[in-house]
Amino acid sequence: MLGRLLRPAGSLDLEASELAIRAAMHEVGGVLLAKVLNSDPGGSGAGVKCRAGHAATFVDYRSKEITTVVGQVEFRRAYYHCGKCGKGVVPQDEALDLVGTSFSPGVRRLMGRVGGKESFNEGRVDLEELAGIKVQTKAVERVAEGVGAELEALGQRERGRAIKDQKVVPLKSVAKLYVSFDGTGVPVIKRETEGRRGKSATGEAHTREAKLGCVFTQTAVDEKGHPVRDEAATTYVGAIEVAGEFGWRIYGEAERRGLRRAAQLIVIGDGAPWVWGIAAEHFPGAIEIVDLYHAREHLADLSKLVYGAASAKAKQWTTARLAQLDEGDVESLLVSLRGSARLRRRPKKPCAKQSVTSRAIANACATQSFVARDCSLVQV
Numbered sequence: 001m002l003g004r005l006l007r008p009a010g011s012l013d014l015e016a017s018e019l020a021i022r023a024a025m026h027e028v029g030g031v032l033l034a035k036v037l038n039s040d041p042g043g044s045g046a047g048v049k050c051r052a053g054h055a056a057t058f059v060d061y062r063s064k065e066i067t068t069v070v071g072q073v074e075f076r077r078a079y080y081h082c083g084k085c086g087k088g089v090v091p092q093d094e095a096l097d098l099v100g101t102s103f104s105p106g107v108r109r110l111m112g113r114v115g116g117k118e119s120f121n122e123g124r125v126d127l128e129e130l131a132g133i134k135v136q137t138k139a140v141e142r143v144a145e146g147v148g149a150e151l152e153a154l155g156q157r158e159r160g161r162a163i164k165d166q167k168v169v170p171l172k173s174v175a176k177l178y179v180s181f182d183g184t185g186v187p188v189i190k191r192e193t194e195g196r197r198g199k200s201a202t203g204e205a206h207t208r209e210a211k212l213g214c215v216f217t218q219t220a221v222d223e224k225g226h227p228v229r230d231e232a233a234t235t236y237v238g239a240i241e242v243a244g245e246f247g248w249r250i251y252g253e254a255e256r257r258g259l260r261r262a263a264q265l266i267v268i269g270d271g272a273p274w275v276w277g278i279a280a281e282h283f284p285g286a287i288e289i290v291d292l293y294h295a296r297e298h299l300a301d302l303s304k305l306v307y308g309a310a311s312a313k314a315k316q317w318t319t320a321r322l323a324q325l326d327e328g329d330v331e332s333l334l335v336s337l338r339g340s341a342r343l344r345r346r347p348k349k350p351c352a353k354q355s356v357t358s359r360a361i362a363n364a365c366a367t368q369s370f371v372a373r374d375c376s377l378v379q380v
């Protein structure tokens with residue numbers, strides 16, 4: 001092997017060498033793993049039962065090839081049959097977490113990891129490049145979705161327990177608990193949008209709205225007095241589902257994180273009505289804040305509506321309002337908004353929360369670098 005790794009001139013091609021040696025080590029590892037795996041194929045037959053608890057009888061030994069982190073390995077194990085259920089029973093597959101799959105737990109973990117971070121095809125390419133594991137794109141998809149489903153079931157159980165039993169993760173209590181959520185369009189394949197109306201020219205939907213939320217805590221501020229998110233204290237939830245379902249999801253997560261022990265609760269979102277609908281239903285009394293990014297966007301949109309797009313007046317107005325926003329001078333900003341002649345009409349729906357949010361605004365802006373929601377701003 002050394003001879004192959006050295007170039008004719010005697011110099012070393014390091015990259016080719018390290019990859020060749022890794023491949024060779026995997027081969028050696030595969031032989032070793034096969035020995036360990038097949039050291040006891042079972043088959044003594046005593047006391048083997050199917051999942052329903054019936055006695056199963058030994059039939060023969062059967063092999064399947066499994067993909068492991070050190071390559072393909074032949075796995076030979078005892079096969080039983082349950083006459084009552086009419087099904088095969090393979091105790092070793094159950095013991096080694098290999099039921100219904102030809103991928104080892106180690107490979108499935110890696111597939112789930114790449115499949116959760118990039119496209120399934122990119123994940124497949126990375127698996128081969130980084131770990132020397134060759135699999136098909138479809139397999140990455142299937143395994144990643146399986147891992148996702150398992151995580152979802154686990155998360156749902158925990159959130160359900162938090163809501164029902166008031167059981168929370170043992171974290172120290174915090175002064176401020178933030179809940180933030182938003183929706184975003186994610187591109188999906190055709191069968192996922194069948195029967196749904198979209199925004200494209202043909203009326204076909206190419207995306208579906210995924211809702212994402214996070215819960216985090218904050219205890220400290222930086223030298224400028226801006227709040228700093230506590231390190232490693234953010235947890236996330238997300239799903240493609242309607243607002244009603246998502247409300248329970250994010251509420252469950254907040255409960256799990258100790259909603260009831262938080263001295264102050266802050267909900268951050270954009271101006272979308274469903275966001276404030278969830279806030280009203282599940283987080284009444286919370287300080288409601290429109291995040292700075294969306295507040296800026298709303299101000300720019302508003303100036304176009306009032307003064308016309310691309311007009312000098314619109315630009316001037318926006319610049320002045322954004323300056324007030326950046327200063328955190330939300331009270332003045334609201335005065336400017338209300339003072340604008342075209343805005344003097346009453347909002348369609350009078351907002352009962354206005355006085356609460358106004359009070360919260362000064363409070364929130366003094367300590368948090370966000371801007372509180374104001375109904376007249378949102379509804380125009």
Ligand SMILES: [Zn+2]
Pocket residue numbers: 050051052053054082083084085086
């Ligand atoms: Zn049975």
